[in-house]
Amino acid sequence: MNYLKIILSILTVSLFLSCGRNQETEQASSDENQMTSKEIMQKEAEKKEKTEVTEEEEIIKIVIEADDQMQYNLDEMTVKAGSTVELTLKHVGQLPKDQMGHNWVLLKPEASIMQFSQKASSAKDNDYIPESLADQVIANTKMLGGGEEATITFEAPEKGTYDFICSFPGHAMIMQGKFIVE
Ligand SMILES: [Cu+2]
Structure with missing residues (x-):
C-alpha cells in the first residue's frame, strides 16, 4: 500500500x-x-x-540603396514633372566595384533594357555606359563599390514612366525599377 x-x-x-x-x-x-x-x-x-521623398522648393531628394545581394531597395519612385531631382545612390554592401559594382542609370522611353545592358557589359572603359547608346541615357551616377555613394542632380523628364537600371554586367535583369513622372 x-x-x-x-x-x-x-x-x-x-x-x-x-x-x-x-x-x-x-x-x-x-x-x-x-x-x-x-x-x-x-x-x-x-x-x-x-x-x-522630401520636397522643398521643387527639389526632390531621393535616396536609393544597392547591396551585395545585387538588389536595389526601391523598385519604384515618383516625382513631379518640372521638378529638380537630387538622387543619391548608396552602395551599402562591402564587395569591391569590380565584383559587385552598382550604378543608377535612367533610360529614355525608347531604350531597351536588354539591348542597353548587353552593350553596357562590354563598356567597362566608359564606366559601363555604352558610348553608342549614350543618347538613351537621361541621367546616371558613376559606378560604385561597397561603402561608396554618389549624388546626381537632374531635371525630371516629361510625364511618363521610365526605366532605371544598374548597368554592371548581368545586373540589369534584377536591378531595375520604374521612375514615374506625374
Ligand atoms: Cu549593380
Whole structure:
C-alpha cells in the first residue's frame, strides 16, 4: 500500500514538472514570435522612411540603396514633372566595384533594357555606359563599390514612366525599377 503511494506521488511530481516545462517552452517561443513581429514592423518602418521623398522648393531628394545581394531597395519612385531631382545612390554592401559594382542609370522611353545592358557589359572603359547608346541615357551616377555613394542632380523628364537600371554586367535583369513622372 505504501509502495503504491510512493509510486503515485513520484508520478504526480514528474507530471507536474513536465507540464511546467512545457509551459515554459511555450512562453519562450511566444516571446520569440513577438520579437520577430516587432522586428518586422521595425524593418517595415525603416523601409517606409527610405521610400519617402522630401520636397522643398521643387527639389526632390531621393535616396536609393544597392547591396551585395545585387538588389536595389526601391523598385519604384515618383516625382513631379518640372521638378529638380537630387538622387543619391548608396552602395551599402562591402564587395569591391569590380565584383559587385552598382550604378543608377535612367533610360529614355525608347531604350531597351536588354539591348542597353548587353552593350553596357562590354563598356567597362566608359564606366559601363555604352558610348553608342549614350543618347538613351537621361541621367546616371558613376559606378560604385561597397561603402561608396554618389549624388546626381537632374531635371525630371516629361510625364511618363521610365526605366532605371544598374548597368554592371548581368545586373540589369534584377536591378531595375520604374521612375514615374506625374
Ligand atoms: Cu549593380
